[in-house]
Amino acid sequence: MAVELPELDGRVTWSIRIVDAATGAVLAEHAPDQQCETASIGKIFLLIEVARRLSDGSLSADQIVPIPAEHVVEDSGLLYRMRDQSLSVHDAALLVGAFSDNLATNALIALCGLEEVRAVAPALGYTDTALHDYIRSERTPDLPWTPSYGTGAELADVMRRLGEGDVISAEVSEQVLTWLAANADTSMVADALLLDPLAHVEPEYQGMVLRHKTGSTSFARIDAGHLEGPAASVAYAVAANWKGSADDLRAPVIDAMRAIGEQLRRHVTGRARADAALC
Numbered sequence: 001m002a003v004e005l006p007e008l009d010g011r012v013t014w015s016i017r018i019v020d021a022a023t024g025a026v027l028a029e030h031a032p033d034q035q036c037e038t039a040s041i042g043k044i045f046l047l048i049e050v051a052r053r054l055s056d057g058s059l060s061a062d063q064i065v066p067i068p069a070e071h072v073v074e075d076s077g078l079l080y081r082m083r084d085q086s087l088s089v090h091d092a093a094l095l096v097g098a099f100s101d102n103l104a105t106n107a108l109i110a111l112c113g114l115e116e117v118r119a120v121a122p123a124l125g126y127t128d129t130a131l132h133d134y135i136r137s138e139r140t141p142d143l144p145w146t147p148s149y150g151t152g153a154e155l156a157d158v159m160r161r162l163g164e165g166d167v168i169s170a171e172v173s174e175q176v177l178t179w180l181a182a183n184a185d186t187s188m189v190a191d192a193l194l195l196d197p198l199a200h201v202e203p204e205y206q207g208m209v210l211r212h213k214t215g216s217t218s219f220a221r222i223d224a225g226h227l228e229g230p231a232a233s234v235a236y237a238v239a240a241n242w243k244g245s246a247d248d249l250r251a252p253v254i255d256a257m258r259a260i261g262e263q264l265r266r267h268v269t270g271r272a273r274a275d276a277a278l279c
Contacts, residue, residue, distance in 0.1 A: 039215030042148020077101025097179030192261030229268025
């Protein structure tokens with residue numbers, strides 16, 4: 001059964017794809033190959049690299065992550081507000097998954113190497129999606145143009161492959177999903193799922209299990225995830241950019257994302273079929 005997209009604001013650059021997580025069949029899409037700036041979404045590829053190194057033993061889960069002075073940054077996350085900033089590799093990755101922690105992100109990128117993290121997405125076969133740079137307090141013209149970029153098609157695919165255990169290995173895929181399970185940002189597509197934002201590691205409302213990553217800037221909202229329910233499972237990516245617009249378009253963007261989330265909830269729980277039977 002297809003998923004219906006709502007009317008999308010024409011002032012926004014969208015890239016959307018929703019697929020059946022079991023078969024890969026496309027359920028809905030809009031400009032799926034349109035490349036967008038994706039804010040924090042590229043941190044997925046950092047988590048993949050960290051998980052890979054934990055799996056092969058080149059990193060230890062308990063080793064302390066140094067924080068280079070040149071990559072200190074604030075905004076998203078908790079680490080910059082903590083008095084004790086000594087964190088293990090595992091816990092730094094957990095902060096990235098749970099709160100998109102910028103300081104933990106930069107520390108892990110520095111530990112792994114920026115070029116090595118940049119290479120993760122191409123190694124997985126993606127040509128228009130990647131983590132591109134450290135998180136910066138200010139992005140001047142001499143710096144890389146964005147921290148990450150991507151398309152709806154490729155982001156939905158990486159979430160589908162994570163769900164299948166097909167990103168590097170089942171162990172690596174499961175570790176990444178475990179970190180993403182703690183994501184507390186359910187303000188976008190996931191808002192309509194009505195999950196407890198702080199406690200949805202296990203099956204929650206209507207039996208749904210969500211693993212996702214979000215990204216936000218002053219001109220962008222992106223949500224990419226893997227959603228299981230009692231009736232179906234989906235992988236999805238919804239990216240919206242309105243850079244250069246005279247208006248802040250987050251309200252219509254979030255409204256559309258929530259509408260998509262409601263469609264996904266009905267699809268994976270079987271509620272759409274149940275509602276139709278009552279008509």
